Amino acid sequence: MEEVVFALVVAGRFLLPLLIPYFPLPAIIACLVLDAADQTIFQAFGYDPPGYQNYDKAMDIFYLSIAYLAAMRNWDNLGAFAVARFLYYYRLAGAFLFEVSHERWVLLAFPNTFEYFFIAYELWRTRWRTRPIAERTWILVAAFIWIFIKLPQEYWLHIAELDVTDTLQDYWWAWPLLILLLVLLAAILWFVVRPRLPRPDHRFRVVADPVPDAVDTSAKLSAIHIAGGWVVSWMTLEKVVLVGVVSVIYGLFLPTVRMSTLELFFAIGTLVALNAVITLLFSRRRWTIESAALAVVVRIFVNVVLVTVGEAILNRTSNGWTTFFFLCLISLITTLHDRYQPVYAYRRSRELDLRESSSV
Numbered sequence: 107m108e109e110v111v112f113a114l115v116v117a118g119r120f121l122l123p124l125l126i127p128y129f130p131l132p133a134i135i136a137c138l139v140l141d142a143a144d145q146t147i148f149q150a151f152g153y154d155p156p157g158y159q160n161y162d163k164a165m166d167i168f169y170l171s172i173a174y175l176a177a178m179r180n181w182d183n184l185g186a187f188a189v190a191r192f193l194y195y196y197r198l199a200g201a202f203l204f205e206v207s208h209e210r211w212v213l214l215a216f217p218n219t220f221e222y223f224f225i226a227y228e229l230w231r232t233r234w235r236t237r238p239i240a241e242r243t244w245i246l247v248a249a250f251i252w253i254f255i256k257l258p259q260e261y262w263l264h265i266a267e268l269d270v271t272d273t274l275q276d277y278w279w280a281w282p283l284l285i286l287l288l289v290l291l292a293a294i295l296w297f298v299v300r301p302r303l304p305r306p307d308h309r310f311r312v313v314a315d316p317v318p319d320a321v322d323t324s325a326k327l328s329a330i331h332i333a334g335g336w337v338v339s340w341m342t343l344e345k346v347v348l349v350g351v352v353s354v355i356y357g358l359f360l361p362t363v364r365m366s367t368l369e370l371f372f373a374i375g376t377l378v379a380l381n382a383v384i385t386l387l388f389s390r391r392r393w394t395i396e397s398a399a400l401a402v403v404v405r406i407f408v409n410v411v412l413v414t415v416g417e418a419i420l421n422r423t424s425n426g427w428t429t430f431f432f433l434c435l436i437s438l439i440t441t442l443h444d445r446y447q448p449v450y451a452y453r454r455s456r457e458l459d460l461r462e463s464s465s466v
Contacts, residue, residue, distance in 0.1 A: 108153035115144050116165070123169035127176040127442070131228040131312045137169045138221065164356050166218070167201050170194060171352055171439060173224050179446035180314045184457055185241025186227055187450065189248050193220035195347075202351055205358040206367075213264040217256035223248050231315075233306040318456075321449045323396065341447055342382045346375040349439050353432055362428040374436065380412060381405065381440050398445060405437040 118140055125133035144162070148155060155161070174194040181187045200216020203209075226247055230236055262268050273280050350371045357363040357370045365373065395401045410433055417423060 108148075108151055111147065111151050111153065112155055115140070115147060116161075119144070119165045120168065123172040126169070126172050127179055127446070128314050129312055130173075130176055130180060130314055131225065131232065134169070134173055134221070134224060134228070138225075141166060141169075161359065163201055163204060164359060167198065167352055167355055168435075170197065170218070170220060171348065172442070173221070175439070175442045175446050176314070177224065177227075178443075178450045179317060181227065181236070182315070182453060183227075183236045183239060183241075183244070184450075184454060186236065186239070186244040188241065189244045190220060190223055190227070193223055193248060196220075198348075198351055201355055205355050210264040210267075214257070214260045217252060217260045219248055219252045219256050222251045222255060226251065228312075232310050232312060233308065234304065235307045317449050318452060321452045341443075341451075342379060344447075345382065345440055345443050346378045348443065349378050349436055350374045352439065353435060356432070356435070360428060360431075362425040364425070374432070377409060377412065377436060378440060381409070381436075384408060385444050398441065401445075402438050402441045405441050406434055409433045409437055 119137070122133060122137050122140060126137070141162070171194075174190065177187055177190050181190070197216055197218050197220050200212055203216070204212045223244075227236060227244075230239075353374045354367055354371050357365065358367065363370065395404060410430070413424075413429060413433065
């Protein structure tokens with residue numbers, strides 16, 4: 107029974123993030139809740155998975171990566187996206203350093219501000235337009251979350267190593283204090299924040315806004331790939347860094363990985379570059395794959411073939427299931443990046459055009 111519960115929790119932590127590009131706010135909150143409750147769920151069944159701290163941080167990075175790609179697809183405020191990009195890669199660097207050093211202070215120095223910043227943006231988007239908000243405002247929002255929310259939380263969890271569930275059980279005053287704080291927060295939001303909010307721009311919505319018409323089909327995305335010729339480019343470099351570091355984080359705790367960190371990063375980078383070449387070649391064909399799920403499956407198949415041929419040429423063998431896991435991870439992230447990065451590039455080019463026209 108314990109193994110079944112463990113499998114369901116891990117499956118949930120890998121599957122729920124796939125909803126973030128389309129239902130950003132409810133999906134990331136669901137990921138956040140499952141992340142907070144997983145240990146409590148295991149304890150309820152008397153199960154303590156060995157080394158789960160490392161698994162936990164790696165799965166955090168997975169759903170944060172999908173959230174970052176979702177922001178690339180959905181956010182029309184490029185200033186907010188620039189802040190989110192910095193916060194995401196800053197946390198990614200911290201997660202890598204933590205897996206290498208196992209020093210808990212690293213998580214305090216590299217707090218997960220991106221997650222709450224993403225939630226703040228999506229909360230605002232439920233009723234108001236995000237595009238008119240200045241980049242300076244988004245920077246102040248990120249700074250507030252960083253200093254007053256994430257630093258205390260990271261200290262509580264990773265330096266003091268305190269647990270909310272244990273604290274509530276061990277101290278009689280914990281529940282009344284928690285209820286009082288929640289009531290106080292609700293009062294501030296209702297009586298202080300709510301009256302100062304502007305008139306809503308639209309009805310409440312949590313579904314992601316549609317992408318611009320110019321990039322709403324695979325055929326149009328393919329045209330952008332052809333126009334850009336994106337093999338040796340910043341787009342490919344970002345994919346190599348993104349997929350490489352995420353994969354290395356998993357490689358650092360998976361016991362079946364026999365490659366060194368540098369070897370794994372180089373192998374992943376080579377495969378990502380080959381994927382970029384194949385993407386560009388396929389973009390020149392007239393037929394395209396509209397379904398993102400089918401595109402991921404096709405890319406997994408292509409990558410399995412590439413690795414099999416590569417192993418035959420190099421006369422090397424690898425752990426089958428571990429390799430397949432990495433190929434699924436690589437295929438998913440690169441496919442989403444190939445589909446969502448052109449949306450961001452289109453918005454950026456449009457904004458630059460508007461700036462140039464306004465300055466004339």
